Amino acid sequence: MSRSRGFEVIIGLEVHAQLLTRSKMFCGCPTTFGAAPNSQTCPICQGMPGVLPVVNRRAIELAVRSALALDCRINPGCRFARKHYYYPDMPKNFQISQYEEPLAEDGWLEIEVDETTKRVGIQRLHLEEDVGKLVHEGAFETAQASLVDYNRSGVPLMETVSKPDIRSPEEAAAYLKAFRAVLVSLGVCDGNMEEGSLRCDANISLRPRGASELGTKVEIKNMNSFRNVKAALEYEVGRQAKALAAGERIVQETRLWEAERGYTRSMRSKEYAHDYRYFPEPDLVPLRLDPAWVDGIRAALPELPRATRQRFIDAYQLPAYDAEVLTQSRALADYYEEVVKALTAGRAPSAALPALGEPAKIASNWVMSELLRELPADDEAAIRSSRVPPQNLAALVMLIADGTISGKIAKDVFKKMFETGESAGTIVEREGLTQVADEGELLAVVDRVIAENPKAVEDFRKGKAAAAKALVGQVMKATRGKANPALANRLVEERLRAV
Amino acid sequence: MISRQDVEHVARLARLALTDAEKERMEAELSSILEYIDKLRALDVEGVEPTSHAVPLVNVMRDDEVRPCLPAGAMLANAPDRAGDSVRVPRIIED
Structure with missing residues (x-):
């Protein structure tokens, strides 16, 4: 003004x-x-x-x-x-x-x-x-x-x-x-x-x-x-x-x-x-x-971006910002909808998916932040050049939902999927990225970390809650990020109270 | 009527450098051409669509198909000056 x-x-x-x-x-x-x-x-x-x-x-x-x-x-x-x-x-x-x-x-x-x-x-x-x-x-x-x-x-x-x-x-x-x-x-x-x-x-x-x-x-x-x-x-x-x-x-x-x-x-x-x-x-x-x-020609017109945008807001409860970004091209909007479809249809959605949030919003986050970061543009040619088809992105999200890999590791896996065109499952298996969700296996790591860090244990006893976090961090480090974070948290707390 | 300014204006738009004698001649010739066209104004054209084409044809179109081009060399052979594959023209910067 x-x-x-x-x-x-x-x-x-x-x-x-x-x-x-x-x-x-x-x-x-x-x-x-x-x-x-x-x-x-x-x-x-x-x-x-x-x-x-x-x-x-x-x-x-x-x-x-x-x-x-x-x-x-x-x-x-x-x-x-x-x-x-x-x-x-x-x-x-x-x-x-x-x-x-x-x-x-x-x-x-x-x-x-x-x-x-x-x-x-x-x-x-x-x-x-x-x-x-x-x-x-x-x-x-x-x-x-x-x-x-x-x-x-x-x-x-x-x-x-x-x-x-x-x-x-x-x-x-x-x-x-x-x-x-x-x-x-x-x-x-x-x-x-x-x-x-x-x-x-x-x-x-x-x-x-x-x-x-x-x-x-x-x-x-x-x-x-x-x-x-x-x-x-x-x-x-x-x-x-x-x-x-x-x-x-x-x-x-x-x-x-x-x-x-x-x-x-x-x-x-x-x-x-x-x-x-x-x-x-x-x-x-x-x-x-x-x-x-x-x-x-009129009868063959596709749905226009404004209409798609409104439909995304109504049908998927997406924030206006997400709907705007995802409807910049027909190809991108179609890609997004394929991911949502793969996450919600076919085999019943993973029981764990709701814990991550609404499938439509999870799909939106992945497409907007990870896919668009790797792609050179958002037009049809760029989307077509993507080596990660929508079904593969959905499969990756499923691996987080069912606890196979952590969200952090999933981002690295996505980068590799984009480079190689391989599926998430193939990469996770070959590189041994599966999250350690086995309680017994993780417990051994937790015990070792606690034994190696007597000072942190002492601090925790004096009432420093942050000391537990530091120990969880050590557990994550020892497992190269593969420990299931929630499980690691619980086990560390349990062990500290028991010591 | 065509004035001296009209002749100069049209000549400049057409990038023609006219001498004073030529301007005088153009003034007279263009004026007489326009006078002749003025005669058409006498006609009653009420209800007659303006004609842009004398042939009764519409919708002449072709399919979107690529056809061979001229070789670059042949096209550049017509250029007074060239640099590599480009046509070279005198500095044209509007300032």
């Missing part, structure tokens, strides 16, 4: 998402990330004279799927347009996009900030082609040339423009997070912000509280993570509030977020006037989407 100096913050986000197609938007070049520069182009995406682009049906399908999930109205007809600008990232000097007739309009996305939910409106959703990638040769300050790789030019991009309904940098980050979760769970985009599969620009303006007119807006670019979106917008709120409070005017411009230096800087382009001279793309005939096809 202090940062905004009492001004109301108005934010709208534009998100560009690369669609998960095999080939480009208008030609058959592959979309694979990381290929050698300029190895994935053809006369069509290079814009050679006389070529004919043709729309990728799969890209339309993925965009329709997204639009339906965001409750947008699918326009009965839509058209492509040429957006003209001169910049070396596009060899043909225009980008094929959509202008007056986008694929879909007027939807919404639900976000949650500080346990309050709100709807952020979606103004429009349209398709376009991505552009090439420019890298400065050498350091930014001294660069004499830029290097261009056109592999990305022509890759299908879906642009989604929110309404100016976002009121704080926190809400902006929450919107982007919720948006990513929807796309990832739909299988429409891999959501990888580092590789640029998901990119975000923001329009931000401030106005006096209660004013009905919008202030002058500034466009912020170059924010490639949730953290950067929040940080860049926080910086910009402060910058604009300070200027407005001092009676200065805000200049309408585009600013770049400098993540390492923590500020936005003006692109200071004199002619950043958006004079794109759109006109209908003559080489692409209009689309009139068959309502039956759209209905088929």
Whole structure:
């Protein structure tokens, strides 16, 4: 609040998402990330004279799927347009996009900030082609040339423009997070912000509280993570509030977020006037989407993250935080449910399981802390790469529940399962990690420890309860952590009283 | 009517460097083209959908299949300058 100096913050986000197609938007070049520069182009995406682009049906399908999930109205007809600008990232000097007739309009996305939910409106959703990638040769300050790789030019991009309904940098980050979760769970985009599969620009303006007119807006670019979106917008709120409070005017411009230096800087382009001279793309005939096809896509929509999240809270009594983390991707949510199923169904749940807690919460703890710690990400590819299938994780939890291993050792076992793909049982058996729960066996250790530590015994007699704990610690050490802790506790206490 | 400023604006957007004589010529030529198009305004187009395509075709789409690309060398042969596999262009930093 202090940062905004009492001004109301108005934010709208534009998100560009690369669609998960095999080939480009208008030609058959592959979309694979990381290929050698300029190895994935053809006369069509290079814009050679006389070529004919043709729309990728799969890209339309993925965009329709997204639009339906965001409750947008699918326009009965839509058209492509040429957006003209001169910049070396596009060899043909225009980008094929959509202008007056986008694929879909007027939807919404639900976000949650500080346990309050709100709807952020979606103004429009349209398709376009991505552009090439420019890298400065050498350091930014001294660069004499830029290097261009056109592999990305022509890759299908879906642009989604929110309404100016976002009121704080926190809400902006929450919107982007919720948006990513929807796309990832739909299988429409891999959501990888580092590789640029998901990119975000923001329009931000401030106005006096209660004013009905919008202030002058500034466009912020170059924010490639949730953290950067929040940080860049926080910086910009402060910058604009300070200027407005001092009676200065805000200049309408585009600013770049400098993540390492923590500020936005003006692109200071004199002619950043958006004079794109759109006109209908003559080489692409209009689309009139068959309502039956759209209905088929609607019928095949998976459960969306918000709905899954609520179901996890209702059905498994999970805390909201757990439900949020576990529903960041469909694959993760499915993994979690498989673990719960394995713990509760089939053979009757171990009688000892309730002693550990609710199976649903135990499963959540293991997936969130152990599995996600080892996995590189939470998307489908990462989950699929896990060498610990859900049934194996459930089997590991069962080994704790029935007293075979301690919770502490189970964490080490999990790491080994993740590395080797072996089952918990195999690792526990080979490495002799089975908990010593045999009373007679453990008693011998307890007696030895007591005999070797006369001082601790003496302390205990003088009324120092902590001395017993120290002896239990010695027992655990002597058994390399394999003693059943509850049993060790009881035996030490019994022996001390008997001595 | 097309003014001198209009000609300069459009020329700059198209990255064309025009001499004063060329600007004068463009001013006259573009104006007469627009005058000609103005004649269309006289037509009654009430109820006529704006036409973007003259052919009665919709929904031309292709399956999502990968096809062979140009070899990188062939594509780079068109570039005035290159560095390794990249096209090299003059410094473009907006400042």
